[in-house]
Amino acid sequence: MKIAFDAKRLFNNFTGLGNHSRTTVDILTEFYPANGYLLYTPKIKHNSVTDPYTERTGCRTIMPHGLLRGSVWRTYGLASAVKKEGADIFHGLSNELPAGLKIPSVVTIHDVAFRTFPDMYHLPDRIIYDRKWRHACKRADRIIAISESTKQDIIRFYGVDPDRIDVVYQPVNTIYYTADKGVCPTGLAQYVTNPYMLYVGSINSRKNLLGIVKAIELLPKDIQIPLIVIGNGREYKQKVLDYIAEHKLEDRIIFSPDKVGTEGLRYLYSNARLLVYPSFYEGFGLPVVEALLSNCPVVTSNVSSLPEAAGPDSLLVNPDSVQDIADKMKMLLTDDALRQSIAEKGYRYATDNFSPKVLADRLMEVYNKLV
Numbered sequence: 120m121k122i123a124f125d126a127k128r129l130f131n132n133f134t135g136l137g138n139h140s141r142t143t144v145d146i147l148t149e150f151y152p153a154n155g156y157l158l159y160t161p162k163i164k165h166n167s168v169t170d171p172y173t174e175r176t177g178c179r180t181i182m183p184h185g186l187l188r189g190s191v192w193r194t195y196g197l198a199s200a201v202k203k204e205g206a207d208i209f210h211g212l213s214n215e216l217p218a219g220l221k222i223p224s225v226v227t228i229h230d231v232a233f234r235t236f237p238d239m240y241h242l243p244d245r246i247i248y249d250r251k252w253r254h255a256c257k258r259a260d261r262i263i264a265i266s267e268s269t270k271q272d273i274i275r276f277y278g279v280d281p282d283r284i285d286v287v288y289q290p291v292n293t294i295y296y297t298a299d300k301g302v303c304p305t306g307l308a309q310y311v312t313n314p315y316m317l318y319v320g321s322i323n324s325r326k327n328l329l330g331i332v333k334a335i336e337l338l339p340k341d342i343q344i345p346l347i348v349i350g351n352g353r354e355y356k357q358k359v360l361d362y363i364a365e366h367k368l369e370d371r372i373i374f375s376p377d378k379v380g381t382e383g384l385r386y387l388y389s390n391a392r393l394l395v396y397p398s399f400y401e402g403f404g405l406p407v408v409e410a411l412l413s414n415c416p417v418v419t420s421n422v423s424s425l426p427e428a429a430g431p432d433s434l435l436v437n438p439d440s441v442q443d444i445a446d447k448m449k450m451l452l453t454d455d456a457l458r459q460s461i462a463e464k465g466y467r468y469a470t471d472n473f474s475p476k477v478l479a480d481r482l483m484e485v486y487n488k489l490v
Contacts, residue, residue, distance in 0.1 A: 120154045120155070120207050120208070120486065120490065121154070121155040121157065121204070121205060121206045121207050121208075122147075122154055122155070122156055122157070122206065122207065122208050122209075122210060122486065123157040123159060123201045123204065123206035123208065123209045123210065123222075124140070124143075124144070124156065124157065124158055124159065124209075124210050124212055125159055125160075125193065125197065125209075125210070125211045125212055125213065125215065125216075125217070126140060126144075126158035126159055126160045126172075126180070126212070127159075127160045127161060127162075127193060127213075128140045128212060128213045129141050129144065129158065129160065129169070129172060129212070130158075130160045130162070130163040130164060130169045130172070130180075131160070131162060131163070131164050131169075133168060134321075135229070135405070136212070136213045136229065138292065138405075139212065139213070139227075139229070139265075139289050139290070140212045140213065141168070141172070142289070142290035142291065142292060142293075143212060143290055143482070144156060144158070144172065144175070144178065145290065145293060145475075146290050146475040146476075146478055146479040146482075147479055147482060147483075148175060148176070148177050148178065149475065149479070150475065150476055150479040150480070151479060151483060152176070152177050154177065155177060155179070156175075156177055156178045156179070157178075157179055157181055157201070157204055157206055158172060158178055158179065158180045158181065159181050159182075159193075159197055159200065159201070160180065160181075160182060161182065161183055161188065161189045161190065161192055161193050162182070162189070163180070163182070181200065181204070183196060183200075193217065194217055194218055195217070195218055195219070196217075197209075197217035197220075198217050198218065198219035198220045198221065199219075201220070201222065202221055202222065206222055207222065207223070207489075207490055208222065208223050208224065208225065208486055208489055208490065209222055209223070209224045209225075210224070210225050210226070210227070210486075211224065211225070211226040211227065211255060211259070212227050213227065213229070214226065214227070214228055214229060214248075214251060214252055214255060215251050215254075215255055216254065216255045216258050216259055218254075220258070223260045223489035223490065224258065224259050224260055224261075224489075225259055225260065225261040225262070225263060225485055225486070225489065226255040226256070226259040226262055226263070227262075227263040227264075227265065227287075228252065228255070228256070228262060228263070228264055228265070228269060228273055228402075229265055229269065229289075229402040229403070230265075230269055230272070230400070230401070230402025230403075231252065231269070231272045231273070231276050232325065232400060232402070233245045233248045233249070234249070234272070234276050235272070235400050236324070236325050236399070236400060238324075239323060239324060239325060252277065253277055256273060256277045256279050257277075259283075260283075260489055261283060261284075261285060261485055261488060261489060262279060262283055262284045262285070263284075263285050263286075263287050263482075263485060264284050264285070264286050264287075265286075265287065265288060265289045265402050265403045265424075266286065266288065266401075266402060266403050266404075266424035266427050266428070267286050267424070267427055268401075268402075268423050268424035268427065269286075269402045269403070269424060270284045270286055285481070285484070285485045285488075287478060287481045287482055287485065288403065288408075288427075288428075288472065288473055288478060288481075289403045289405055289408075290473075290475060290478050290479075291405065291408055291409060291412060291473055291475075292381055292409075293475065294381055294382065294385050295385065295408075295409055295412040295413060296412065296470075296474070296475065299382075299385065300385060300386060300389045301381075301382040301383060301384065301385030301386030301387075301388075301389060302382045302383060302386055303383070303386050304375065304377075304379040304380075304383035304386070304387070306375060306376040306377050306379075307347060307373070307375060307376075307379070307383075307387070310345060310347060310373050311347075311386075311387070311390055313344070313345075314344045314392050315344055315345045315346065315347050315373075315390075315391060315392065316344060316345070316346045316347070316391060316392055316393055316394075316395055316448070316452075317346070317347050317349070317387055317388065317391035317393070317394050317395070317410070317415070318331060318346055318347070318348045318349065318350070318394070318395055318396065319349045319350060319384065319387075319388075319394065319396070319406040319409070319410075320349075320350045320396065320398070320406055321350050321351065321352055322348070322350050322351060322352025322355055322356040322359065323352050323355045323356075324355050324399075325398060325399050325400055326350075326396075326398050326399075327397045327398055327399055327420075327438050328348065328355075328356075328359050329355075329358065329359050329362060330397055330438060330441055330444055331346065331395050331397065331444065332346075332359060332362060332363060332368065332372060333362075333441045334395075334441050334442075334444035334445035334448060335368070335371055335372075335445070335448075336366065336368070337441065337442060337445035338445055338448065338449055338452070339449070342449065342452045342453060343371055344392065344452065345370070345371055345372070345373050346371060346372050346373065346395065347373045347375065347387065347391075348372060348373065348374045348375065349375050349379055349384065349387065350375075359372075384409065385409075385413060388409055388410050388413035388415045389413045389414065389415065391410075391415050392416075392451065392452060392458070393415065393416045393417065393418055393448065393451045393452070393458070394406060394407065394410035394415050394416070394417045394418070394419075395418050395419075395444070395448060396410075396417065396418070396419040396420070396425070397418065397419060397420045397436050397438040397444050398419070398420055398423070398425065398438065399420065399422065399423070399438050400422070400423045401423050401424050401425055401428070402424060403424050403427075403428060404419065404423075404424055404425045404427075404428035404429070405428075407419050407425060407428040407429050407433070408428050408469055408473050410465075411429070411430070411433070411465040411466055411468065411469035412466065412469045412470065412473070414462045414463070414465075414466050415462060416433065416434070416451055416458050416461040416462045416465060417429050417433040417434070417461075417465060418433070418434045418435075418436060418444065418447045418448055418451065419433060419434075419435060419436070420435065420436060420437075420438040421435035421436060421437060421438075422438060429465070430464070430465055430468035430469070430472070431464075431468070432460075432461055432464035432465055432468065433461065433465055434447040434450065434451065434461065435447075
C-alpha cells in the first residue's frame with residue numbers, strides 16, 4: 120500500500136500537531152514497513168528532529184516543483200501531485216484535506232477548541248478553521264478522531280455520520296516505552312533534587328494553570344511543594360504571573376527557563392510526585408499519557424477526553440473547583456501507598472491502551488476500510 124501524508128506539520132511544527140505527525144509515521148514505518156509512505160511538505164525546517172525523516176527507510180519526501188508554492192501548493196497542488204505518484208490513500212494528519220483529491224482519503228481531527236473555547240481565538244482564525252474542518256469532514260471518506268470525546272464533538276458541530284468516524288488515540292514518543300528515564304534539564308537542576316509537582320502544556324485559559332496555583336494556596340503549608348511549569352503563553356501567562364506575585368508564591372511556582380526537550384520531559388515525569396492537569400477541554404490530553412507511561416500519578420479533569428486518557432484509577436477533578444483540585448493533590452502528597460498504587464495502575468492502563476503496536480494496527484484497520 121502506498122500512503123500519502125500531508126507532512127507540513129511533521130517538518131515544521133515542534134509541538135502538538137508536529138509531534139503527532141512524527142509519531143504516526145514512526146509507528147507505521149516500524150510495524151508496517153512493507154508500505155510506502157509519501158511525505159508531502161511545502162518546506163522543511165532542517166534540524167535533528169526533522170532530518171531523519173528525509174532519510175527514513177520506506178519514506179519519500181516530496182516538495183513542490185513548478186509555479187505553485189507554499190500554502191497554495193498544499194491546498195491546490197497536492198491532489199495532482201499525489202495522483203502522479205500513484206498513491207492508494209491520502210491522509211491529512213492535521214485537520215485538513217487538499218482540494219480536488221481523486222483517491223480515498225482520511226483526515227485526523229484533533230479537536231474543535233475554536234468552537235468550544237471561541238474566546239481564545241480571533242474571529243478571522245475561527246472562520247478559517249471552521250471552513251477547513253467542515254471541508255475535511257465533508258470530503259474525507261473516513262475521519263479519525265483522537266478520542267471518543269473528539270468524535271462526539273465532530274458529530275455535534277459538523278453533523279457527521281458516526282459510522283464514518285474511527286477513534287484512534289494519539290501515539291506517544293517511543294522514549295516513553297523504553298527504560299530510558301531521560302536527562303535532567305540543565306535549567307531546572309536546582310529544583311528537581313527536592314519533591315515537586317509538574318504541569319506540562321500551553322499556558323492559556325483552557326488549560327487552567329491559575330486554578331492549580333489557587334489550589335496550591337489551599338494546601339497545608341507543610342505539603343506545598345513547588346510546581347514546575349513546562350510550557351509558554353502570553354496574556355493568560357501574564358495573568359498567572361501577576362497572581363503569583365500578588366500572593367507571594369514565587370517560590371512555589373517554577374517556570375522552566377527554556378525548552379526541555381523530550382528527554383528532559385521524560386526525566387521530569389519520571390521524578391515528579393504527580394502531574395496536575397485540570398484542563399477544561401482537550402482533544403486527547405497527551406501529557407496525561409506521557410505521565411502515566413513514566414509511572415507518574417495524575418490529577419486531571421473529569422471532562423472532555425481526559426478520563427479516556429487518564430483511565431479509571433487516576434484522580435479526576437471538577438476543573439471549576441479549586442477546592443476539588445487541592446483535595447486530590449493533597450491525597451497524593453500525603454499518602455505514599457496511594458500514590459504508588461495509582462502510578463502502577465495508571466502505567467498498566469497506558470501500556471495496554473496506548474502501545475505503538477495497538478495504535479498502528481488501528482490505523483491500518485482504517486486504511487484497509489478504504490482499499
